[in-house]
Amino acid sequence: MTYSKLIKELKVDATTYKYYDLQALNDPRYEKLPISIRYLLEAAIRYCDEFHVRTADVETILNWEKTQHEQAEIPFKPARVLLQDFTGVPAVVDLAAMRDAVKTLGDDPSKINPVCPVDLVIDHSVQVDNYGNLEALAKNQTIEFERNKERFNFLKWGQKAFKNLLIVPPGSGIVHQVNLEYLARTVCADEENVLFPDSVVGTDSHTTMIDGLGVLGWGVGGIEAEAVMLGQPISMVIPEVIGYKLVGKMPQFATSTDLVLTITKNLRDLGVVGKFVEFFGPGVANLSIADRATVANMCPEYGATVGFFPVDERTIQYLAQTGRDDHQLSRIRDYLKANNLFVDYADASFSPSFTKVLELDLSTVTPCVSGPKRPHDQVALTALNQEFKQNLTEKVSFKGFGLKPEDSTKAVKLTLNGEEHTLKHGSVVISAITSCTNTSNPSVMLGAGLVAKKAVELGLKVPPYVKTSLSPGSGVVTKYLEASGLLPDLEKLGYFIAGYGCMTCIGNSGPLDETVGKAIDENDLVVAAVLSGNRNFEGRIHAQVRANYLASPMLVVVYGLAGRVDIDLDTEPIGNGTNGPVYFRDIWPTHDEIAIVEEKYVRPQFFKETYASIQTGSEQWQQLVCPETSLYPWDAASTYIKKAPFFDGMELAPKDPEPIKGAYALLNVGDSVTTDHISPAGSISRVSPAARYLSSRGVAPKDFNTYGARRGNDEVMARGTFANIRLVNKLASKVGPKTLHVPSGEELDIYDAADRYRSEGNQVIILAGKEYGCGSSRDWAAKGPLLQGVRAVIAQSFERIHRSNLIGMGIVPLQFLNNDNADSLGLTGKEQFTIDLPATLKPGDHVTVQVSTGKTFQVLCRFDTEVELTYFRHGGILTYMIRKLIGTK
Incomplete structure (x- = not known):
């Protein structure tokens, strides 16, 4: 190996590991590199073979201050690949078809096999068919298996047929939350006990969520991921790195969702497509890992490749809380410190060279939402009421809906559950606590539970035309909502658990009530969805819903209760309770209230219990029977799984x-x-x-x-x-x-x-x-x-x-x-x-x-x-x- 002279030993407890000591380069350029670029450098040094990775590539990375402006190309081999089932199924179909192609060309099909570890989490298939009752979860999961039996059978075959492919069965949670809480290694060890930083590419844009845990990760196309699985490095242009300095503390009434929507707008305005963003400054120390992960998750919405938070002591605390063992924690801390990859955000002297630096005072963050058609179109909570009304008659655009003024006040009466209700422009018909962005964050999930508790105590109800759902990102969420006693309050408002998966955020929102849907279509109503997701592009959430707003889980409940987005939350009551009007301020919890509940009820044992049997799956998964063959027996009658046509007629020479x-x-x-x-x-x-x-x-x-x-x-x-x-x-x-x-x-x-x-x-x-x-x-x-x-x-x-x-x-x-x-x-x-x-x-x-x-x-x-x-x-x-x-x- 070209850089074998850098290999040192590191003893952790009774185990002796090896690692590449980057500080032994004795190169002053190393200390100036952003941490994210140091991760790229480490991989280049470890894989340097003068073929896939050359000494010149290592020099390009070390010389980042100059080469970042030159469109210089470098190779990168990540530690692992992450898939979800929507993108994972075609990837495994391609691999199976590639095996057939290799056999047709007269070679050994088993050459087609992942050489890089692959984790696939089935989370995109469950839909909100049933909602608002205790049976919703079981019914939706049963329908999920009925609809997707062929796909699940195929994936189960893939886990047996291919090496290095781990499948997390349906009903376990959302891929990025499972990655954060369970799959992430933070520091990896190979078969020869060589340590190196965890890194991942995934076939879902929001793979970047793991950057909140100090794991360098980003989304790639399924096609590129398949090449990485088969041992190819990713070819990338060495990126500029925007340093985002955070100072101060979040105010009492703002949430991590408000923070990420603010950051998304700021970075979109700057323009960071193709760039890395790396967070630093004393404000980062005030953010939990869940808060950092929320910011990192929305990276595709601000356009960057990564939104990276280097590992600090708080990262180690989170890893301990989520059930990682003491030896692993020591190994992570000792290795990262040995390579100067471990940070102290309170250390004012820590400020690597960045291409450009932005600064945000966390105390200036105010409550907001984003929409109605794009995630980076931030709207202050105080402005939504007026803006939505103006949007109705503006020409069709990312904000406007193009209604004639005389049609903008249209309203229609409808009878639901024996009661008369009014549906109009701005009525909320979907209120969904959903998505890895926020369901991984106990502060906003428990906050939503506290909003529900206060609302129930004051006698508020959600109107029946609002389709309510709660889809946790892992079983851990259910455990702490149950332990805190807040789940029953959410259920009383209709937020019953509908499934463990992406659901509404990916567009699996299921049908609206037939009466509601008919009223929307017949009267051309611009109705709204409020969801705690990360995407709200037109036609994504539901075909009949034209205005979609991203919001914290807490605001999802607030707007669900109000039943409309054109409400002035400062002056208008959310609804009438047992003792008269109830206002926003009456049901909104403070940071301190949430922190008390979080400290008491988010327990390490919940993570251990949830993930102890994660690979076993439900009884339905265990009963699936799949073929025991290395080549997949394609079924000509299948309308789900079909041999990919991309290799038909392929010849040895291009x-x-x-x-x-x-x-x-x-x-x-x-x-x-x-x-x-x-x-x-x-x-x-x-x-x-x-x-x-x-x-x-x-x-x-x-x-x-x-x-x-x-x-x-x-x-x-x-x-x-x-x-x-x-x-x-x-x-x-x-x-x-x-x-x-x-x-x-x-x-x-x-x-x-x-x-x-x-x-x-x-x-x-x-x-x-x-x-x-x-x-x-x-x-x-x-x-x-x-x-x-x-x-x-x-x-x-x-x-x-x-x-x-x-x-x-x-x-x-x-x-x-x-x-x-x-x-x-x-x-x-x-x-x-x-x-x-x-x-x-x-x-x-x-x-x-x-x-x-x-x-x-x-x-x-x-x-x-x-x-x-x-x-x-x-x-x-x-x-x-x-x-x-x-x-x-």
Whole structure:
């Protein structure tokens, strides 16, 4: 090994470990590096073999102060990979199909096997079908197994067939909370007792939550994750690091959710896409690990790669509280201190070099929410009432709903449970305590319980048109809510536990009451959801709910009680209790009240009890029977699991990529087109191409399930690509999943138009605005367009993960230059496009686009590294990996 001279011994208790001593480099640059960059450096030194990782890469990282501005490329091998089931199923399908491909090519299929530890948590499948009663949890879990039996069987097969694959069964909790409380190692030890910092890449954007625990982690596309599983390093551009200095203490009435929504807005305003954010300063010492994890979780919403909190003594205390043993704690502390990776936030002298520094005084944080359509659109609590009313009649935008003034006061009477109620614009129809962001944080969960307790004592009730649910991120939450006596109060208001999973936050909110849904549709009402989640993009939470606000669990309960978002919480009562009007101030707990309950009832034994049998799973999981074979026996009748088509007809040697000639624009879209728009995860519309396919296979509409649950079937997913009902496409006459088939002038479902272009022998591209592919990291947002025949996307800018996913599937990401876009260049999307992709293409090259009108323009080819170009030339990362593993290039 190149850096073997740095290997030292470290004795912890009776065990002798080895580690790479970074301080023995005797390089003054090391002490100036941000801690997150030191983690990258350690991995580069440990893996340096002059092949995957070279001495020059180590020098690039050490020279970070200079190279951060040079788009310098480095390799990074994370310690492990984290999956959830929506992204995990297609990853395991790909691995199974790769085994078949290797066998077809005449080699050993067992070469396809994770070499990097993989943890997969099944958390995305449970839906809020039942709610508001004690039977909701059991019923929802039963339905979850009925709907997803094939998928769960397949995953159980995968755990047996592949080495290094751990599956956490359904009903255990949310992937990021389970990672925080159980899976995270903080410091790892390999088979030879070599210690190194824990790091992780995950196929879910909010993998960043683990950065709150001092584990370097971020989201990657499923395609990139599969390459890491098979031993490939991630190729990345060494990032700039924004130092975010926190000072002061949080005020009595603000929550960690208010803090993260404030930070999200500040960092969005600065612009941190592709950058690391590292937190430091004395204010960090005042934040619990749960608070830090809340801030780190929302990292994708402020656009950074990571939001990192280095390990301090408080981290060790959290690890002890969550059941990690004494030896592990000593090992973590001793190793990190030996490498100068352990921090004391109160130490004013600790201030590494950062690209830029922001500062926030925690005492200035005030209660707020975010919405109604994007997580970084912060709204002060005091302003929501007026802003929502103004939004109703503003033109359609990220804030406006485009109603005529005469329609903005519409209200409709409806009878529920024998009582008459009024439904109007701004009525809250979903009130959900949900999502890893907040359910991992005892302070806001117990705070919600205290709000409920005060409300119950004063005689308040939640209106029956509000769909209430509570989906804890792990069983620990239930234990401390029960121990504190607060769960019954939440239940009295309708917040019964509906399941252990993402649920409403991922869009698995289930159907609204039929009477409520009918009133919304018939009167075109802009109703609201208030949820403690991290995403509120249009069409994500529920198809009938247009205004979605992210809020703390405590505010979720407050707005659930009020039944509307257009309420002035300062002056208007939330409702009438036993003794008259009850106001916000009457039911809102202070920090000190919450802290007393938290200290008493969040006990280490709850974590030990919860995780002791986590891998066993429920009786339903244990009863699943799966095949005992190394190659998966594909079932032609299955509408859930189908052999991936990406390796069909694959040859040992790659062919040169085909030129793009005379391509039509399948879509012409604007800014902030999310992966929810490109590849929806929610329910399958009964009038969609996917529905027609499922019906042709004998699937009844009630059994369609969601796009997310059917990610193991490419036929469904190709038809579900761009199927979001809120997609705004300039080639369509109205909002929705339609486009113009240019040669015929017909307006068709997008899949049908793509299918017709393909049958006519025509290629297609996509024109897009800024932040194309923002939102959740979905591999199908790249796989689906590939199967629709998309060869390239020309956008003003790309979200980081989505760009790498496009490359991973062999789609060319091109970027307009000089703030140009389709409109400024006079493009309607009805032209044909020829794109010159020379064989000599290099990272950062400009290429020429010729338009059938005679116009030409230059674009930046967003292959940022040589490795990305290599993947493209092989037709994608997975085909490259197969060729590499069977010894051909």
